[in-house]
Amino acid sequence: MQLSKAEEQLMQLLWKQKRAFMKDLIDASPEPKPASTTVATLLKRMQDKGFVDYVQEGRSREYFPLIKKKDYFSKQVNGMIKSFFNDDTAQFASFFTQETNLSKKELEELRMIIDSEIKKKK
Structure with missing residues (x-):
């Protein structure tokens, strides 16, 4: 919903x-x-x-x-990835990083977040 x-x-x-x-x-x-x-x-x-x-x-x-903000927006983003990017997170990441005009610093911060999540998954 x-x-x-x-x-x-x-x-x-x-x-x-x-x-x-x-x-x-x-x-x-x-x-x-x-x-x-x-x-x-x-x-x-x-x-x-x-x-x-x-x-x-x-x-x-x-x-x-009755619903947490984080849960609502997580569901919205996942739905967008599924419908607009054919459930391809790499395609979404490529679009996001290229079309949002992120600075080098912002991209480095994003990389640190991703690296941190990768370490948690090991």
């Missing part, structure tokens, strides 16, 4: 705040602030998709994420 762009933006705020009332999410949103009806609709959709839930606090609902 995937989030729409608007849902993902709202989810980013919720991951950052960990727990939030709708008012908190609206306050944390960039200008122009979304209408409360829009945020309520997005939260309901996100709840139906299994991304958020809430606890009732009087007349208000305190929302919290």
Whole structure:
């Protein structure tokens, strides 16, 4: 299951705040602030998709994420590699390193991360 762009933006705020009332999410949103009806609709959709839930606090609902940010984005990246790069991680790595205009320093940092992961797999 995937989030729409608007849902993902709202989810980013919720991951950052960990727990939030709708008012908190609206306050944390960039200008122009979304209408409360829009945020309520997005939260309901996100709840139906299994991304958020809430606890009732009087007349208000305190929302919290049901999925970790890392898990969501890992799934998205793996899906992109599968669909856009025919499940070929080397093709993805080639595209990523060439098309993102990484500096020599950034490429060296990337190599260090990869080397570290290789050592862990031994």
